[in-house]
Amino acid sequence: MDEFExxxxxxxxxxxxxxxxxxRELARAKDHPAAETLHKRLQQKIPTIxxxxxxxxxxxxxxxxxxxxxxxxxxxxxxxxxxxxxxxxVCTQCKQILDFQWEAFDRSEPPxxxxxxxxxxxxxxxxxxICGKCSESM
Amino acid sequence: MDEFExxxxxxxxxxxxxxxxxxRELARAKDHPAAETLHKRLQQKIPTIxxxxxxxxxxxxxxxxxxxxxxxxxxxxxxxxxxxxxxxxVCTQCKQILDFQWEAFDRSEPPxxxxxxxxxxxxxxxxxxICGKCSESM
DNA sequence: GTGCGTGCAAACGGTTTGCATGCTT
DNA sequence: AAGCATGCAAACCGTTTGCACGCAC
Numbered sequence: 001m002d003e004f005e006x007x008x009x010x011x012x013x014x015x016x017x018x019x020x021x022x023x024r025e026l027a028r029a030k031d032h033p034a035a036e037t038l039h040k041r042l043q044q045k046i047p048t049i050x051x052x053x054x055x056x057x058x059x060x061x062x063x064x065x066x067x068x069x070x071x072x073x074x075x076x077x078x079x080x081x082x083x084x085x086x087x088x089x090v091c092t093q094c095k096q097i098l099d100f101q102w103e104a105f106d107r108s109e110p111p112x113x114x115x116x117x118x119x120x121x122x123x124x125x126x127x128x129x130i131c132g133k134c135s136e137s138m
Numbered sequence: 139m140d141e142f143e144x145x146x147x148x149x150x151x152x153x154x155x156x157x158x159x160x161x162r163e164l165a166r167a168k169d170h171p172a173a174e175t176l177h178k179r180l181q182q183k184i185p186t187i188x189x190x191x192x193x194x195x196x197x198x199x200x201x202x203x204x205x206x207x208x209x210x211x212x213x214x215x216x217x218x219x220x221x222x223x224x225x226x227x228v229c230t231q232c233k234q235i236l237d238f239q240w241e242a243f244d245r246s247e248p249p250x251x252x253x254x255x256x257x258x259x260x261x262x263x264x265x266x267x268i269c270g271k272c273s274e275s276m
Numbered sequence: 277g278t279g280c281g282t283g284c285a286a287a288c289g290g291t292t293t294g295c296a297t298g299c300t301t
Numbered sequence: 302a303a304g305c306a307t308g309c310a311a312a313c314c315g316t317t318t319g320c321a322c323g324c325a326c
Contacts, residue, residue, distance in 0.1 A: 014300050014305060035291080050308045055291060057306090071209040071264070075290065075316090089252065092259070102249050110265060111240050114227065118269040121230070125263050126209070127248060131256040152280060152325050174315080188283045193316060195281090213291090213315065 004066065011064040018049055022057045026067060027081040032088075032097045034076035071126065072097060087125040093134035142204065149202040156187055160195045164205060165219040170226075170235045172214035209264065210235060225263040231272035 004023060008015055025042055026033065033041070035058060039051045058079055061067040070078045072090055078097060085106055089098040105125060114120070142161055146153055163180055164171065171179070173192045180187050196217055199205040208216045210228055216235065223244055227236040243263060252258070 012305095016300070016306060018307070048308075051290095052292080052309080053307055059292095069211070071211065073207070073209065077290085089255065091256065098255070100249055100252060104246065104249075105243070108242065108246075111238055111242075114238060114265070116270070117227065117236070118229065118267050118271075118273055120265055120267040122266040123263065124266070125261065127252070127258055128260040128262070129256050129258040132254070133256075135256055150280095154281060154325070156282075172315090186283075189315095190284080190317080191282055197317095215315085 007064070007066055013060060013064070018046065018053050019057050019060075021045055021049075022054060023061065023066070023081065026058075026079055029081075032070055032072075032078040032080050034074075034078050036076065038079075070097065071124070073128075087127070089127045089129070091131040091134055092128050093130050096131060098131075145202070145204055151198060151202070156184065156191050157195050157198075159183055159187075160192060161199065161204070161219065164196075164217055167219075170208055170210075170216040170218050172212075172216050174214065176217075208235065209262070211266075225265070227265045227267070229269040229272055230266050231268050234269060236269075 005015055008019070013019070021042055022038065025038055029038075029041075031037075035051065035054045038058075039049070039054045042049050042054070058067065058069075062069050062079075066081075066083075068080045068083070070080050070088060072078050072088075072095070073092065074095060080099075082099065086099045086101050087105070089100055090096070091098075102125060110120065110123070143153055146157070151157075159180055160176065163176055167176075167179075169175075173189065173196060176196075177187070177189045177192045180192070196205065196207075196215075200207050200217075204219075204221075206218045206221070208218050208226060210216050210226075210233065211230065212233060218237075220237065224237045224239050225243070227238055228234070229236075240263060248258065248261070
């Protein structure tokens with residue numbers, strides 16, 4: 001968390017109570033919550049916190065590379081504070097998002113034809129499927 | 139295109155002028171257009187076509203597996219009529235989406251730990267970066 | 277003729293923004 | 302003291318929906 005404060009100061013962003021709690025809540029959550037979900041959870045600690053602040057904070061944090069916005073297929077954007085290299089597995093039924101590592105993929109080289117395209121910055125794998133629990137109840 | 143008609147009939151969907159043109163336009167386009175982009179292009183051929191129809195048609199086509207909705211990081215959903223297995227490379231600057239094949243990836247096995255998660259249906263790779271043109275102009 | 281598909285307009289919902297106030301620095 | 306961050310409310314904008322008419326079947 002100290003590291004977070006440092007990174008935050010380094011980016012010229014002020015440390016506020018709301019920001020700290022938003023980040024803390026996101027870091028604790030393992031379900032890649034949407035802004036609204038975070039808002040509901042945080043209201044217990046900070047009853048006056050507004051949804052706008054959640055949006056603005058998530059947006060700042062993302063711009064400074066402290067968190068990631070996940071591409072799910074849903075309307076609501078979902079966020080992830082885990083900055084270690086990992087990928088996502090999405091249940092298209094219950095919308096649960098699971099993290100997983102795939103080192104073999106991370107080590108692999110993208111196709112040679114992309115060499116001259118430009119500068120590659122990031123590579124994401126998203127697997128879609130139906131989780132065990134949802135399969136049973138269908 | 140005949141194949142498309144067949145698939146459409148098989149799904150119990152009526153063949154209408156609008157639907158045919160929407161699909162034709164999407165199949166011709168190589169830039170993964172958004173609904174609004176398609177709408178603009180189609181207005182030259184069918185001046186009265188409405189944006190709602192584009193949305194409804196894209197949605198039907200996607201539900202029946204005839205086209206794919208692409209996860210970009212933008213607000214607007216973008217679509218792809220190419221059903222061959224391929225992946226996407228996104229320029230985060232100009233939003234261009236490029237198709238590419240990655241057979242080595244397609245042949246690879248996902249991590250063993252996912253074996254018992256459920257039923258995997260689909261795997262997408264999205265590479266992000268800055269294309270050559272955008273790099274120059276920065 | 278039946279009922280799905282279309283166009284129109286209005287609603288929806290997640291996200292963004294303008295503004296006055298408050299708090300970090 | 303200066304200016305970014307917050308809360309409120311309103312705007313935004315891509316997408317969805319209700320309804321009446323029209324067209325594919």
